[in-house]
Amino acid sequence: GDSVTQTEGLVTLTEGLPVMLNCTYQSTYSPFLFWYVQHLNEAPKLLLKSFTDNKRPEHQGFHATLHKSSSSFHLQKSSAQLSDSALYYCALSEAGNTGKLIFGLGTTLQVQP
Amino acid sequence: GPKVLQIPSHQIIDMGQMVTLNCDPVSNHLYFYWYKQILGQQMEFLVNFYNGKVMEKSKLFKDQFSVERPDGSYFTLKIQPTALEDSAVYFCASSLSSPGYEQYFGPGTRLTVL
Numbered sequence: 001g002d003s004v005t006q007t008e009g010l011v012t013l014t015e016g017l018p019v020m021l022n023c024t025y026q027s028t029y030s031p032f033l034f035w036y037v038q039h040l041n042e043a044p045k046l047l048l049k050s051f052t053d054n055k056r057p058e059h060q061g062f063h064a065t066l067h068k069s070s071s072s073f074h075l076q077k078s079s080a081q082l083s084d085s086a087l088y089y090c091a092l093s094e095a096g097n098t099g100k101l102i103f104g105l106g107t108t109l110q111v112q113p
Numbered sequence: 114g115p116k117v118l119q120i121p122s123h124q125i126i127d128m129g130q131m132v133t134l135n136c137d138p139v140s141n142h143l144y145f146y147w148y149k150q151i152l153g154q155q156m157e158f159l160v161n162f163y164n165g166k167v168m169e170k171s172k173l174f175k176d177q178f179s180v181e182r183p184d185g186s187y188f189t190l191k192i193q194p195t196a197l198e199d200s201a202v203y204f205c206a207s208s209l210s211s212p213g214y215e216q217y218f219g220p221g222t223r224l225t226v227l
Contacts, residue, residue: 032213043117043218044156044204051213089156098169099144099211100158 002027004090006104013111019062019077021107023090026071031092033066033073034101038087047088048075051095080111115139119205119219120187127227131193134222136205138188145188146206146216147180149173156204162188163211192224200226 003026013019025031032051038044048057050066050073057064064075073090087108091101118137126132138145147159160170162180177196182188188207192199202223206216 036218041220043220045114045218046215049213049215093212095212097212098161099208099214099216100146100161100169100171101148101156101206101216102158103148103156105155 002031002092002094002102004092004102004104006088006090006107008107009105010108010110013080013109015082015111015113016079019075019080019084019109021075021088021090021109023064023073023075023104024071025073025090025092027092027094030095032095033064034089034091034093035062035064035073035075036089036091038089038106040086044089080109082111082113085109085111115217117205117207117217117219119203119222121222122220123223123225125225125227126195128197129194131191132195132224134190134192134203134205134224136188136190136207136219138205138207139209139217142207142209142217144168144208144211144214145180145182146208147190148204148206150202150204150221151200152202159190159203161211195224195226197226200224 034049035047036044053068090104120135145162150156202221205219208214
């Protein structure tokens with residue numbers, strides 16, 4: 001069945017260093033891929049989404065490229081900020097499906113001064 | 114941006130009781146979802162709802178669960194009777210269309226079944 005894998009449970013970085021959070025997936029058909037971010041005591045919010053192979057959507061300094069050949073959708077940012085500290089979820093939704101999201105376990109990003 | 118509200122934020126009940134979780138979705142959205150997250154585990158899809166009907170439910174959506182949105186008001190998840198394993202955070206979400214559209218999430222209701 002469909003699944004999403006986020007290999008890191010916790011990533012700790014110093015402010016100013018680059019961010020890379022890994023996401024790989026297994027999908028039966030052609031999926032939409034999403035990154036959601038959840039700050040402490042807040043609702044998860046959409047950060048990025050993609051459906052098109054090799055396109056690189058960007059938002060708030062973050063970007064992710066969907067690579068269908070490697071089933072990956074890694075999240076990157078060139079320079080981490082303290083305010084980026086949050087829980088990041090990678091998720092997929094099958095095109096032609098009912099819209100349910102399948103989530104990874106999530107990666108907590110802690111940015112230190 | 115648009116907000117989804119969930120009431121209550123916390124609920125503690127005794128096993129066997131009934132509980133109703135309420136969700137106030139984004140006003141023009143047509144698709145509604147419930148997800149369940151047990152502490153330390155990933156968020157898992159429970160059910161989605163469109164045009165007054167359940168579209169899809171997962172194996173987590175037991176017979177004791179039901180959803181409805183009477184007259185365009187709150188989208189509710191009812192559990193009757195509750196069991197210990199129902200303790201979790203329940204997230205409601207809504208979207209304008211589906212699939213591939215952004216789902217707007219509420220902050221969750223933490224349910225503790227004793």
